[in-house]
Amino acid sequence: MSADDATASLRQAVAPIDERLQGLDWYPVAKKEFADTIRSRALVILSVIFAVLFVVPPIVAFYTDFGSARSVSAVLIAGRLRIMSVVVPIAAIALGYAAVSGERESGSMKLLLSLPYERLDVVIGKFVGRSAVLLVPLLGALLLQYAVVIPELASAEANVQAESLLAFIALTMLLGVVFVGAAVGISAGTSTTRRSLAVIGGLWIYFFALWNSAARGTGSLLREYTDVESLTTIKAELVVKLLNPTQAYQTLVQSLSGNAEHAARAQMFGGLRSQVVAQELQGSVPFYLSDGAAVAVLLFWMLAPLYLGYQVFERSDL
Template sequence: MNSALVVARKDFEDAIRSRGVLLVSAVFVALFVFGAYFFADQVSQAAQASAQSGGQQGGDPVDSDAFLRTLSSGVTLLVPIVAVVASYSAVIGERASGTLKLLLSLPHSRRDVVLGKLLGRGGVVAVPAVGGLLLSMLVFPLTSVALAPLNYVAFTALTALLGLVFVALSVGISAAASTGRRAVVGSVGSYLFLLVFWNRAADPIVGRLSDALSWEPATTVKASLTLKLLNPLGAYSSLVAALSAESTALARASVTGGIQLSRRAGIVQQIYAQRLTEEGIPFYLTDAAVLAYLLVWLAVSAVVGYAVFRRADL
C-alpha cells in the first residue's frame, strides 16, 4: 500500500504542474462559484419583480437544494468528461513512452501502479471539483438563498465519488489497452454508451423480458428502474435527487426523466413513484444499494483493468 501511495503522490504532483489541471480547476471554480452567484441573483430578481407587481413574496422558500438540482445536470456531463481526459493515458501513456518499465524496476508492483494511478488521477479530478463546490457554499450566506449545508456536503461527496468512478473506469481501460488509441476509444466510448445508449436500451430490454415472463406492472417498473440505476450516471442522479425529494420513490423514479422538483415531476415519474410507494421500496432500490452500485463500478473497473494488465507482455 505504501508503494501505491508513492506512485499516487508522484502522479498527482506531476499532474498539478500541468496547465491542463490548472484550467480544469479554474473551470470547476467558475462553474460552481459563479453558478451559485447567478442562481442567487436570479432568485433575488424574481422576488423583487413579484413584489413590484403586487404578488406575494411568500410561497415556497428557495434554498441551495434548488441550485444543486440545477447544477447536477451539468455535473453529470462535465465531471465524467474531465475524469476520462485526465485518466485515459494514465498507464498506457507510461507504457508507450517506456517509463513504465523503469517504474516497475523500482520496488513497485503492477498492482501498485494501477492503484497509485487510480488514487493520483482521482485526486486530480476530485480536488478541484470539491474545492469549487465548497467555495460556492460561501456565496449563499451573502444572499437571500438559504443554505442547506448537510445536503451541500453530501452533494459534494457524491460528485467526488462520480469522478472517482470514471477515473477508475478510464484507468482500468488504460491498464488493459495495448495502445493509446484503444485506450482513448475505450474510455470515450464507455462514457458515451453510459450517457446516451444505456437508458435508451433499458426500457426495450425490460419490455421484452416482461412480455416473455409475464411480469406484473410493478415488477416491470422495478426492473426498469434497477437497470437504469446500474448505470453510474443514473445512480448519481438518483442519489442527488434523494437529497431533496419528498420520498425515496420519487428519487428512484427521477432516472426516468432527470431530476425535477417533485411537484413538477413528469407523468412517467409519478406513475413509477406511485408503483414503488404501493409495493414498498425493495432493498435493491434503497439509497444504500444505489450507493453500492457506484462503489461496485469503481472497484470492478480497477480490478478488471489490473487483471488484464498483470498478464500483459510489456
C-alpha cells in the same frame, strides 16, 4: 503573508502525513502523479472549469437582476445535477485514460517497473494520484460555491438545504473518483492510449446516450412476452437504469436531498411517468433499488475496472 510563506506553511502542515504515507508502496507513485499533473497545468485548467460551472450560476441567480430562481436546491442541485453528470466524468476520463497505457506506449513504464514497485503499486498509485488531481479543484470549487450561497442559507429551510448541499458535494466527488477508477483500470488493461480512450469514451457515450433505451427495451420485452404485473415491469426498468453510474449518482442526490427513496427512483423516468411510477411503488422500494444499492453500483464501476485492468496488466508483456 507572501505566497512563498504560504507554500512553506502548507508543506510543514502536511509533512507529518507525508512521512506516514511514505511507508505505503504505492504512495511515491501517487505523489509523482500528482506533482506531474500540476506541472502540466491540468490542475489549473480544472480549477477554472469547475469554478465557472459551480460559482458563476449561483452568483447570477442570487445577486444579479438576471437571476430568477431563489431556491438554493433549484440552483445548486437540480440545476447542476445533469451538468455534473456530464462534466465530472469527462474530466475524470481525461485525467485517467492515459495513466498506464500512455507510459506503456512511450516505454517509460519499463523504467518505472525497474524501481522497487509492483504492478499493483503502479495501478493503485496512479488511481490515487489522478483522483487527487480531480478532487482538489472540484472540492475547492464546491466549497467556494457554498461560501457564495451562505446568505441564502439563512432561510427557514437552512438546515435541510445545507444538508442537501453537503450530500451533493460528497456524491459529486464520489462520481469523479468512480470515473477515474474506471479510466485508470481500462488504461491498465489496454496497450495504447487510443484503445484506452476508445473503450472508456465509448462506455461513457453508452451510459449517457443509449443506456435508457436498454432500460425501456427491457420493460417492453417483459410487457410483450410475459404476464408479469405492471409493478414488476417498472422495477425491472429501474434496476437497469440504476446500473448506470451516472443515473445512480443522480438518484442518490435526489434521495439525499430530501426526497423519499421511492420518489427519487421514480424521478429516473422523468415527466408525467415519474408520478405514475411513484404511485405504483406505494411509498417503498426493495433493497435492490435502495440508496445502498445505488452506492454499491458506484463502487462497482470504480473497483471492477481497476481489478480487471490490473489483472490484464499483470499478465502483459511490456
